[in-house]
Amino acid sequence: MFESEFVGVEDAAVVAAIADLTRAEAASAARRLAAIAELTRRRVLDDDERARWACDWWDCAAAAVAAAMNISGRRASGQMRIAVALRDHLPAVAAMFARGEVSARVVGAITWRTQFITEASVWAQIDQAIAKRAGRWGPLGEDKLVAAVDALVLEFDESAVIVAKAVARARDFVVGDLEDENGTTSVWGRLSAADAAVLKKKIAAMVATVCERDPRTAGERRAAAVGAWSQGNDHLPCACESPSCPARANHPAPKSSVVVNVYTDQATVDNVQRSAAQAAPSESSAPSAPVSAGTALLSGTEVMPTPLLAELLRDGAKLRPLCTPAEEPEPGYRPSSKLARFIRARDLTCRFPGCTASAEFCDIDHVIPYPLGSTHPSNLVCLCRKHHLLKTFWTGDWELRLRPDGAAVWTSPTGHTYTTYPGSRAYFPDWDTNTGDLPPPLKPQTFDTDRAVMMPRRKRTRTQDREARIKAQRAQNNSDPPPF
Numbered sequence: 001m002f003e004s005e006f007v008g009v010e011d012a013a014v015v016a017a018i019a020d021l022t023r024a025e026a027a028s029a030a031r032r033l034a035a036i037a038e039l040t041r042r043r044v045l046d047d048d049e050r051a052r053w054a055c056d057w058w059d060c061a062a063a064a065v066a067a068a069m070n071i072s073g074r075r076a077s078g079q080m081r082i083a084v085a086l087r088d089h090l091p092a093v094a095a096m097f098a099r100g101e102v103s104a105r106v107v108g109a110i111t112w113r114t115q116f117i118t119e120a121s122v123w124a125q126i127d128q129a130i131a132k133r134a135g136r137w138g139p140l141g142e143d144k145l146v147a148a149v150d151a152l153v154l155e156f157d158e159s160a161v162i163v164a165k166a167v168a169r170a171r172d173f174v175v176g177d178l179e180d181e182n183g184t185t186s187v188w189g190r191l192s193a194a195d196a197a198v199l200k201k202k203i204a205a206m207v208a209t210v211c212e213r214d215p216r217t218a219g220e221r222r223a224a225a226v227g228a229w230s231q232g233n234d235h236l237p238c239a240c241e242s243p244s245c246p247a248r249a250n251h252p253a254p255k256s257s258v259v260v261n262v263y264t265d266q267a268t269v270d271n272v273q274r275s276a277a278q279a280a281p282s283e284s285s286a287p288s289a290p291v292s293a294g295t296a297l298l299s300g301t302e303v304m305p306t307p308l309l310a311e312l313l314r315d316g317a318k319l320r321p322l323c324t325p326a327e328e329p330e331p332g333y334r335p336s337s338k339l340a341r342f343i344r345a346r347d348l349t350c351r352f353p354g355c356t357a358s359a360e361f362c363d364i365d366h367v368i369p370y371p372l373g374s375t376h377p378s379n380l381v382c383l384c385r386k387h388h389l390l391k392t393f394w395t396g397d398w399e400l401r402l403r404p405d406g407a408a409v410w411t412s413p414t415g416h417t418y419t420t421y422p423g424s425r426a427y428f429p430d431w432d433t434n435t436g437d438l439p440p441p442l443k444p445q446t447f448d449t450d451r452a453v454m455m456p457r458r459k460r461t462r463t464q465d466r467e468a469r470i471k472a473q474r475a476q477n478n479s480d481p482p483p484f
């Protein structure tokens with residue numbers, strides 16, 4: 001631990017430092033947003049053909065902000081929205097923020113809740129009104145903060161209030177949430193009453209197939225039943241360790257399409273699979289032993305805590321060792337499934353700075369376009385569609401070089417460089433992902449691949465989209481006044 005600069009400082013000075021630094025933090029955030037607003041003004045052009053590109057000026061600027069702040073593109077875009085609102089519409093609030101009198105959190109709520117205001121005169125009034133009060137909003141929790149801003153929006157421009165969507169009555173089914181913890185994923189849904197009744201019966205029937213010694217709670221068993229069912233099973237594999245489990249004797253081996261990548265050799269994997277298949281309780285500690293020290297990757301991209309491995313294996317999952325591919329380039333444009341698996345396992349996410357898009361849903365990009373650049377691991381990276389388009393069409397702005405060890409070096413339009421490392425490095429530090437120097441191109445004269453790729457186009461520019469959204473929200477508020 002390093003020595004704190006406040007050791008030996010008097011209490012009063014320590015408390016004063018807390019207050020000063022809180023103000024400094026806010027003031028510094030305000031300056032950063034002013035810089036972001038300026039970059040946005042310079043780099044986001046509306047009267048240009050690229051405003052209709054799927055990866056448009058805004059995305060290109062957001063990439064620069066994301067890389068500079070080391071945050072995701074989505075958050076960078078949010079910072080740009082806040083920055084532009086402060087500069088264009090809320091100068092009094094921006095001035096308070098710059099003096100450190102209001103926090104970034106409060107400013108975020110203010111800019112979010114006022115986004116549907118359209119008239120300059122209303123902006124001017126509400127800016128003054130908020131500036132008078134916002135100094136007292138710091139202690140408010142999220143709901144009360146939003147209510148405080150909304151009360152002023154309602155006073156000056158009833159049509160601009162953001163009305164919470166009524167709880168969905170329609171059917172819906174959602175898997176996954178931002179706040180999910182490693183190893184589990186939340187699922188939420190609303191089914192037709194008839195379907196729900198069938199589902200309930202199905203789950204109950206599956207849960208009933210385990211023996212009475214199954215150690216799981218009723219809730220855990222229901223969750224496992226849904227999982228086993230979605231893998232195509234009609235029974236829930238029993239989790240008891242008994243060699244004489246009647247449930248295990250009565251049911252076929254469970255089916256599973258889960259593949260777990262582990263960093264180990266093939267012989268170990270074979271061993272683990274064999275002992276898992278025998279599933280004799282005296283050997284039950286054997287299956288997880290070789291991998292218990294490491295980390296496992298679910299479907300090649302999701303990191304999973306190893307205690308869940310034994311359960312996955314019991315339920316029929318397959319293990320696959322991670323291996324480094326051959327040094328010879330592949331002949332075709334499309335990488336073989338083995339090579340693609342390596343690239344996804346090496347990268348884990350999109351390789352643009354700050355991007356967290358899962359490799360599973362990424363494109364595999366030839367860093368140097370094929371066939372000038374070959375289909376070789378030292379020339380292939382995972383990029384999400386947005387950053388794939390950025391690299392392909394904003395050439396001259398964003399440049400990418402890939403090193404043989406998988407490090408990706410990006411150069412931004414302003415000449416800054418950012419290096420991202422393969423995501424697997426954090427989980428499999430011993431795994432050598434060095435794939436050697438890129439072999440020289442075979443036919444450098446045939447250079448025409450990425451030319452054929454078209455940038456998808458927007459029907460309306462981002463600005464037109466936004467204006468339409470504001471208009472629609474205001475129209476809805478006018479026909480259906482806020483319920484308070």
Ligand SMILES: [Zn+2]
Pocket residue numbers: 210211212213214238239240241242245246247248
């Ligand atoms: Zn049992």
Ligand SMILES: [Zn+2]
Pocket residue numbers: 350351352355356357383384385386387
């Ligand atoms: Zn990305």
